Amino acid sequence: MKRGIHPDYHPVVYRDRSVGFAFLTRSTAASDKTVEWEDGNTYPVIDVEISAAATRSGPLGNGCSTPPAGWRSSAPSTPAPPSDQ
Secondary structure, three states: OOOOOOOOOOEEEEEEEEHHHHHHEOOOOOOOOOOOOOOOEEEEEEEOOOHHHHOOOOOOOOOOOOOOOOOOOOOOOOOOOOOOO
């Protein structure tokens, strides 16, 4: 790898503000904001409004606790149990 031609690759925290989820990774992204991480070090933080973390929250996996208008389940309906006659 040639020196001086690649962008700075450094630790950075990505934080999803909508659900409060954050993770530490490495990136070339820069930020003036910082956050103190669990290890006691301070890292640049990149705030995002929505991420994959938001899509996994809520019982429906869509970030909501209620289905959107017009939503229909693709799961087959359960047949009624046989009745004893």
